[in-house]
Amino acid sequence: MLTEIQMKAIELMVEGGYSITQIAEICKVSRQTIYNWKKDAEFKQELDKAIAEVKRESELRLIGLARKAVDELGKLLNAESESVRLQAVKEILDRVKIGEVNKDNSQAEISKEGSEEAAERILKDIERTIFEVVKGGEAVH
Template identity: 40%
Template sequence: MLNSKQKKCIEMMALGDRTQKEIAEQLKVTEATICNWKKNEDFQTEYIEFMRQNLRGAVAKAFNTELQLLNARSEMVRLLAAKDVLDRAGFRPDDNVNANIDTDLHITIDYGD
């Protein structure tokens, strides 16, 4: 179980707007303490879960941005957006071309009458 300083550290790290030194100063701990926390399995697990929760909140915005890019002026931007949407929907192109040729070969020789 993490203490309140460790939880606050995770929040501040996730924001990404402060250095580790600044975080340590605000929490009134040393940078070495934060380094030790970062090695702790519970700390790592909580950090990853915190990041996942925050990313979930951005999914709708990212989806809407992708849809807007389908109407971009640039043909390349539209193409890349369309490709990304199709890829994520499971419509990836098959890298292997499967050709099944099952035909009978008929040779006709015309000797001229």
């Protein structure tokens, strides 16, 4: 079983920003002791476990932030400006790899028609595509 000092060393290692010398000073041990601990199987196992936990917590936080980002992007779909809505739709579709297929074609159509009419039509086409993807049960990542 690891000592409180060893657990403190692991905490500092996982926290980051500390050198071996600093960790040794904080734990009131020599640098060599820290190096010896790092070779110890039980210490390595506990350190790996702590690192895995930090990674897991970070991934969960990123997922939460991603949800907020997607919510904000979703709000842009209701913007007054058609160009903002179109940009939001393109961003969403690019993220789910749908919009790439018609990107060049859409630009040509906007040039031929008035930009507002073309944007409105493209938005409707894209909304239909989104609906089909969601209805089809494909996961959006």
